[in-house]
Amino acid sequence: MPLALIHKALTAILFIAIALPWAHADGSLQPVPALTSPVIDQTGTLSAADKATLETQLHTLEQTRGAQVVVLMVPTTVPEDIASFANRVGNAWKIGRRDVGDGVLVIVAKNDRKMRIEVAKALEGAIPDIAAARIIDGAMKPRFQQNDYAGGLGTAITQLSARIAGEALPAPASSGNNTTHSPNSSRDGFDWTDLAVFLFFGVIVAGPLARSIFGSRLGGLLMGGGVGFLAFVVTSSLIVAGGAGLLALLYTWIFGGSGGSSSPQRGRGGAAAGGWGAGAGGGWSGGGSNSDSGGFSSGGGGDFGGGGASGDW
Known part of the structure; x- marks a missing residue:
């Protein structure tokens, strides 16, 4: 009996020892920091000085090249391995x-003695996995082994x-x-959005007037021809002019109204203008939400597919 009890006790202890790590792994993952x-x-x-120096490097990179690199130091990534944790953080932050989508995430798990460079898909050509591994082994690892974390991170950022x-x-x-690269600008700096807004509201105002003076069919033809000619003069594009x-x-035929173009027609045009303006406003606010919060924020574009490399020290 005593042997049987001892056997049961040892079995229970062994079960607990094995189950505890798995119980931790089944728990919640490490939260993604703000x-x-x-x-x-x-x-x-x-130190505060170390952090300020690294941030200066990263701000300079973003201002000169547009790309965002973020450094994150955590005690541990357990229960995840550092690659899974980095990928989850990268896709949550969308730097x-x-x-x-030109983002890079540098993660250091200090207690695990692990580090990783996670590269967004848009930069995998500039920073292939082998290059990320070389930066880890050549710039970060030897300095981390000497407890020079700021030096290792600074050299990696460089x-x-x-x-x-x-x-x-x-x-x-x-x-x-930026006019060269703006999707709303032509090569000579002309803003296509300004042209679209001008023509849109010009047609809203002039369409009912032309229809009331020249009639539905002729008024529509005059408006279409006039707008097309103006668009061709400005853009020199037959496709844009025709569209x-x-x-x-x-618009003049369908929404221009009839006869006197009285208040119901103006109301209909006003509704169209209000709806379009709301859509434009929503687009602008969404695009600018990443930079008007007053502090550092994500550009909202990085798609992290697992590119990069991991290492330890």
């Missing part, structure tokens, strides 16, 4: 510009910035030559 700064240190390792600088990325919006003229013709 993105409040380009350098987030949850371990208290970096990098919305229309470009090397990442050099590789990003060699990539053909769109210029940042603040560089002064603008056709839209003006259809």
Whole structure:
């Protein structure tokens, strides 16, 4: 009997020892921290001066190249491995510009003695996995082994910035030559959005007037022809001119009203203008929400598919 009891006790102890780690692994994952700064240190390792120096490097990179690199130091990523944790954080933060996706995440799990460079898909050509591994082994690992975390991170950022600088990325919006890369601008700096707004509201005002003076059919033809001619003069594009003229013709025929173009017609045009303006306003606010909060924020574009490399020290 005593042997049987001892056997049962040992079995129970062994079961508990095996079950406890799995119970932790089945628990909640490490939360994704709030993105409040380009350098987030949850371990208290970096001094204020170290953090300021690294942030200056990262701000300079973003201002000159547009790409976003964020550094995150955590005590541990358990129960996840660092690659899974980095991918989850990267896709939650979506660092990098919305229309470009040029983001990089550098994660250090200090207690695990693990680090990873997670690269968004748009930069996997500039920073392939083998290059990320070389930066980890050559820049970070030897300095981390000497407890020089700020030096390792600073050197890694320098090397990442050099590789990003060699990539053909769109210029940042603040560089002064953003008209070249703006999707709403032509090569000579003309703003297509301004033309669309001008023609839209011009047709709303002039369409009912032309229809009331010349009649439905002739008024529509005159509006379509006039708008098409104006669009061609400004853009020198037959496609744009034809599309603008056709839209003006259809609008005048369908929404231009009849006869005196009285208040019901103006009300209908006003409703169309109100709906379009609301849509435009929503688009602008969504696009600007990443930069008007007063502090550091995500560009909203990085798509992280697992590119990058991990290492330890």
